[in-house]
Amino acid sequence: DSGVTQTPKHLITATGQRVTLRCSPRSGDLSVYWYQQSLDQGLQFLIQYYNGEERAKGNILERFSAQQFPDLHSELNLSSLELGDSALYFCASSGQEDNSPLHFGNGTRLTVT
Amino acid sequence: EDQVTQSPEALRLQEGESSSLNCSYTVSGLRGLFWYRQDPGKGPEFLFTLYSAGEEKEKERLKATLTKKESFLHITAPKPEDSATYLCAVQAWGGSQGNLIFGKGTKLSVKP
Numbered sequence: 001d002s003g004v005t006q007t008p009k010h011l012i013t014a015t016g017q018r019v020t021l022r023c024s025p026r027s028g029d030l031s032v033y034w035y036q037q038s039l040d041q042g043l044q045f046l047i048q049y050y051n052g053e054e055r056a057k058g059n060i061l062e063r064f065s066a067q068q069f070p071d072l073h074s075e076l077n078l079s080s081l082e083l084g085d086s087a088l089y090f091c092a093s094s095g096q097e098d099n100s101p102l103h104f105g106n107g108t109r110l111t112v113t
Numbered sequence: 114e115d116q117v118t119q120s121p122e123a124l125r126l127q128e129g130e131s132s133s134l135n136c137s138y139t140v141s142g143l144r145g146l147f148w149y150r151q152d153p154g155k156g157p158e159f160l161f162t163l164y165s166a167g168e169e170k171e172k173e174r175l176k177a178t179l180t181k182k183e184s185f186l187h188i189t190a191p192k193p194e195d196s197a198t199y200l201c202a203v204q205a206w207g208g209s210q211g212n213l214i215f216g217k218g219t220k221l222s223v224k225p
Contacts, residue, residue: 002156033211043157043200043215056212090156094211099145099164099204102211104156 003027004105006091012111018079021108025072025093031055032074033094033102034066038087049074081112115140115205119216126191126223134186134219136201146184147213148177149200157200191223 003026013019025032034046036059045058049068060066063081068074078085088109092102116139126132138146145164149157161170163179170177174195176187186199198220202213 002158004156031211042217043202043213045212045214048211058212092156092211099162101147101159101162102213103159104149106154106156 002103004093006105010109017081021076023074023091029093031094033092034076035090036087083112086112115214117214117216119219123220128225129190131189136184138203140203140205142206144204144206147202151198193223193225196223
């Protein structure tokens with residue numbers, strides 16, 4: 001168990017809809033990362049937050065947004081969903097030291113129909 | 114462009130049959146190379162971090178090595194419970210801590 005908790009485990013929704021994925025990092029970790037994993041693309045970095053502030057952006061679509069709250073949990077919001085957004089979405093957290101490894105949750109499987 | 118290529122895509126071994134997985138990378142400046150294991154329906158589980166050419170790390174039946182262009186994950190006398198997808202990722206200097214570039218993985222199956 002990595003200590004990173006993601007909810008829900010599964011989400012099925014229709015095109016055009018909006019969903020929110022939730023992540024609680026490991027106790028003590030200030031950084032939260034979101035990744036998307038699809039069959040053809042592998043794991044792709046979306047965005048990083050550190051102690052409530054956006055730290056880095058990767059290949060995140062404008063339809064997607066995230067935030068990290070004062071209690072350090074994070075939410076990833078996906079809107080105007082398309083069939084191609086169907087994927088596994090992982091959250092990870094890390095410690096404060098440089099090169100601290102990322103510890104991943106078990107993901108949310110999103111299916112857009 | 115920073116890139117990670119893993120080979121083979123899939124590997125089937127008999128229990129006890131040792132082998133190696135390859136991770137070739139192109140990165141502007143390597144800050145760290147990471148190996149993860151991913152079981153079906155689970156998130157990636159951290160195995161090793163390597164920082165410089167010549168470095169080696171070991172954990173049970175796994176040993177990771179690093180050169181300037183590639184990394185190998187050696188599996189000695191594997192057991193069925195070693196079956197998983199093994200992911201390699203690199204972090205470049207100048208990138209954020211979490212901006213890892215992942216390969217597509219090697220799916221390892223170990224038959225008893």
